[in-house]
Amino acid sequence: MEMTWLGKQSEALLDETPALDVEGAFRSSKTTICLWKEFNALQHQPGIHTMLCRWTEDATQGILKPIWRRLLADAGVAYDWHGDEQYDEFENGSWAYIRGLKAQDQAGRYSKFRGLTLGRAYIDQAEEVPRDVYSEVKARLSQSGYRHQIVISPNAVDEDHWIAREFPDTNTREHHRGLSLSVYDNAHNLSEGAIRNLLETYPPGHAKHRSAVLGLRGLNIIGDPVYGPLEPTQPETAAFQRTRHERPLACDPDQTLYEAIDYGKHHPCVVWAQYTPFGELHVLGGILGQHLFLEDFVPILLHYRTEWFGNRVAVSTCCDPAGSHANSQGLQQNGVTVLRNLGIPVTYREDSNSPAVRLAMIERLASYMRRRSARGEAFAVDNKRWLRISPQQVVPMRFLADGFEAGYVWDAHLISVGSKQMRRPKKDGLYEHGQNCLEYLEHNYGPGLMPAKGTPTSRRGRDWDPYDDLVRLGQRRGGLRRSGY
Numbered sequence: 001m002e003m004t005w006l007g008k009q010s011e012a013l014l015d016e017t018p019a020l021d022v023e024g025a026f027r028s029s030k031t032t033i034c035l036w037k038e039f040n041a042l043q044h045q046p047g048i049h050t051m052l053c054r055w056t057e058d059a060t061q062g063i064l065k066p067i068w069r070r071l072l073a074d075a076g077v078a079y080d081w082h083g084d085e086q087y088d089e090f091e092n093g094s095w096a097y098i099r100g101l102k103a104q105d106q107a108g109r110y111s112k113f114r115g116l117t118l119g120r121a122y123i124d125q126a127e128e129v130p131r132d133v134y135s136e137v138k139a140r141l142s143q144s145g146y147r148h149q150i151v152i153s154p155n156a157v158d159e160d161h162w163i164a165r166e167f168p169d170t171n172t173r174e175h176h177r178g179l180s181l182s183v184y185d186n187a188h189n190l191s192e193g194a195i196r197n198l199l200e201t202y203p204p205g206h207a208k209h210r211s212a213v214l215g216l217r218g219l220n221i222i223g224d225p226v227y228g229p230l231e232p233t234q235p236e237t238a239a240f241q242r243t244r245h246e247r248p249l250a251c252d253p254d255q256t257l258y259e260a261i262d263y264g265k266h267h268p269c270v271v272w273a274q275y276t277p278f279g280e281l282h283v284l285g286g287i288l289g290q291h292l293f294l295e296d297f298v299p300i301l302l303h304y305r306t307e308w309f310g311n312r313v314a315v316s317t318c319c320d321p322a323g324s325h326a327n328s329q330g331l332q333q334n335g336v337t338v339l340r341n342l343g344i345p346v347t348y349r350e351d352s353n354s355p356a357v358r359l360a361m362i363e364r365l366a367s368y369m370r371r372r373s374a375r376g377e378a379f380a381v382d383n384k385r386w387l388r389i390s391p392q393q394v395v396p397m398r399f400l401a402d403g404f405e406a407g408y409v410w411d412a413h414l415i416s417v418g419s420k421q422m423r424r425p426k427k428d429g430l431y432e433h434g435q436n437c438l439e440y441l442e443h444n445y446g447p448g449l450m451p452a453k454g455t456p457t458s459r460r461g462r463d464w465d466p467y468d469d470l471v472r473l474g475q476r477r478g479g480l481r482r483s484g485y
Contacts, residue, residue: 003036004188005033006185006188007185008179008180008181008185009029009033009181009185009186011179012033012034012037012179012181013033013036013037013040015177015179016147016149017149017175017176017177018148018149018150018175018176019138019149019150019166019167019175019176019177020149020150020151020152020176020177020178020179021126021152021153021154021163021166021167021176021177021178021179022034022151022152022153022179022181023152023153023154023155023156023157023163023167023178023179023180023181023215023217024153024155024156024179024180024181024182024185024215025155025156025181025182025183025198025211025212025213025214025215026155026183026198026212026213027183027186027190027194027195027198028181028182028183028185028186028215029181029185029186029189030153030181031064031067031124031153032067032071033153034122034124034151034153035052035067035068035071035122036071037122037151038050038052038096038120038122038151039071039072039075039077041119041120041149042090042092042094042096043077043090043092043094045094045119045146045147046092046093046094047092047093047094047145047146048094048095048119048120048143048146049087049094049095049096049097049116049117049118049119049120049143050094050095050096050097050118050119050120050121050122051096051097051098051099051113051116051118051120051121051122051137051140052064052065052068052096052097052098052122052124053097053098053099053100053101053113053121053122053123053124053137054100054101054123054124054125054128055100055101055102055125055128055129055133056100056101056102056128057099057100057102058100059100059125060098060099060100061098061100063124064098064124065098068096068098072088077090078090078091079096085097086098086099097113097116097118099112099113100112101113101123101129101133101137109132109133110133110136113136113137113140114136114140116140117140117142117143118140118141118142118143119141119143119146119147119148120141120146120148120149120150120151121137121138121140121141121150121151122150122151122152122153123137123150123151123152123153124152124153125153125154125155126152126153126154126163127154127155127157127161127163130162131162131166134152134162134166137150138150155211156180156210156211156212156215156216156217156218157211157217158211158217158218158430159217159218159290159388159395159397160267160290160429160430164217168392169217180215180216180217181215182213182214182215182216183195183198183213183214183215185215198212198213199213206242206405206406208406218402222409223409223410223411223412223426224409224410225238225404225405225406225407225408225409225410226362226408226409226410226425226435227239227240227362227365227366227369227404227405227408228240228405228406238405239366239369239370240369240401240404240405241369242401242404242405244377245369245377245379245380245381245401245404246380246381246382246383246398246401247380247381247382247383248382248383248384249282249283249284249380249381249382251274251284251308251309251310251313252274252276253310253312253313255274255275255276255277255313256274256275256313256314256315256316257272257273257274257284257305257309257313257314257315257316258272258273258274258275258315258316258317258318258441258444258445259271259272259305259315259316259317259318260273260317260318260319260437260438260440260441260444261301261317261318261319261320261339261344261346261437262319262320262433262434262436262437262440263294263319263320263322263335264289264433265429266289266290266291266292266293267288267289267290267291267292267429267430267433268289268292268294268297268433269286269287269288269289269433269434269436269437270286270287270297270301270437271283271285271286271400271434271437271438271441272284272285272286272305272308272309272385273438273441275445275446275447276373278373278374278375278378279371279373279378279447280368280373280375280377280378280379280380281365281368281378281379281380281442281446282380282382283379283380283381283382283400283438284308284309284382284385285304285308285382285384285385285386286385286386286387286399286400286434286437287300287301287304287386287387287388287389288386288387288388288389288397288399288430288433288434289388289389289390290388290389290390291390291391292389292390292391294335294338294339295338295342296391298338298339298342298344299342300389301344302343302344304385304387308385316347316445317339317344317345317346317347318346318347318348318349318440318441318443318444318445319335319336319339319346319347319348319440320335320348320352320353320436320440321348321349321350321351321352321353322335322353336348347444348440348444349440349443349444352439352440352443352444355415355417355422355424356417356422357443358424358425358439359422359423359424361439361442361443361446362425362439364442364446365379365438365439365442381400381401381404383398383401384396386398386399386400386401399430399431399434400434400435400438402431403431403432403434403435404435407428407430407431408425408426408428408431408432408435409425409426409428410423410424410425410426411423411424411425411426411427412426
């Protein structure tokens with residue numbers, strides 16, 4: 001059988017780096033390349049042992065193993081399957097174990113592969129595998145007399161995934177190499193229709209175009225976007241429309257600059273916005289910290305606030321109320337104390353993280369997105385002032401718009417509040433932080449500011465109920481009733 005490999009596909013096939021990450025877009029031929037890589041090693045290094053695996057046994061036996069079997073059939077190579085020990089044995093004495101990595105119970109977390117002596121290993125869809133399990137598999141590579149290599153083939157991961165830290169984009173880590181494949185790297189094996197369908201689903205400008213089409217690291221979240229369309233086939237029904245709402249914005253020095261800070265468990269975040277006299281909400285920029293303590297993040301925040309907006313504008317700051325209590329930053333002080341000691345006079349509302357309040361803020365922000373003012377769209381997001389900053393690098397990342405479009409999604413599970421079932425956004429550890437900041441801004445400073453608990457709102461003087469605000473404002477998904485969605 002004759003195979004043709006082009007460009008990065010050929011690089012991946014021939015690369016002998018001890019730890020290799022073949023990462024990329026949908027339909028970029030990652031799995032096929034890596035299986036042929038293992039096949040070649042088994043044929044050229046008689047007696048070597050490898051393991052072909054995915055996270056679950058079902059995925060390994062139902063998806064990966066059939067592809068491997070077709071490959072062996074195409075190559076015309078005979079093998080003996082040893083079902084009890086789950087490995088293929090070849091005529092030259094090489095073995096290929098085929099088994100899932102996930103154990104049935106936590107006590108035997110590594111039991112599926114401990115005891116094996118391997119020269120190689122291949123993990124398909126490695127983004128599903130926990131880092132500690134990957135490390136344990138890597139430690140199995142101890143077969144004497146052979147070149148050792150572990151190969152993984154994840155879909156393009158986000159920048160905070162353990163794979164991104166194990167295989168940095170810069171390829172500066174010794175004995176590690178990452179290769180990214182786009183769908184265009186496999187165009188010679190795909191029909192025009194396959195590429196066209198992928199581009200129609202994730203066109204240029206879509207938050208997932210980088211990862212799904214170009215194979216670059218970025219958004220890779222699964223779920224229904226909070227501000228997305230009612231149905232995937234009806235993109236025009238989405239509250240947030242990138243082409244309408246994302247554009248260059250200028251800070252008005254005569255208006256207050258509102259600032260919101262979320263602590264984020266080593267992912268602190270800040271978002272800046274202004275409310276205009278025309279009833280508009282302009283979101284002017286933001287910074288997402290990555291692996292930073294709050295004390296390290298504040299000087300960065302102050303630097304970019306001054307650089308982007310100058311010193312003339314009045315600033316008002318609110319924050320996550322969780323920082324006024326238990327601290328999650330590894331600091332003896334709580335978050336509010338840290339901010340105030342570093343020169344930021346923050347305020348907060350105790351109920352900001354309440355599920356009902358959060359849902360009400362989502363509805364109010366969606367209402368901005370659906371309105372027009374005397375000057376145009378009532379909602380706008382700047383398209384440049386967005387950064388992700390870690391101790392190693394400063395990277396442009398439009399995380400708020402990406403979250404609106406696809407990253408901030410509904411949790412699959414409802415939450416019960418006062419015997420009422422409610423939806424809540426998913427805690428993804430990345431895109432939620434910018435969204436929470438914007439929700440704090442609206443809750444603290446929005447023109448439709450909710451009265452505080454205990455404020456009379458009717459002749460009977462009863463307390464305000466967040467559901468009243470939801471009923472009044474929530475019309476986007478078929479309307480809200482007292483019983484919830």
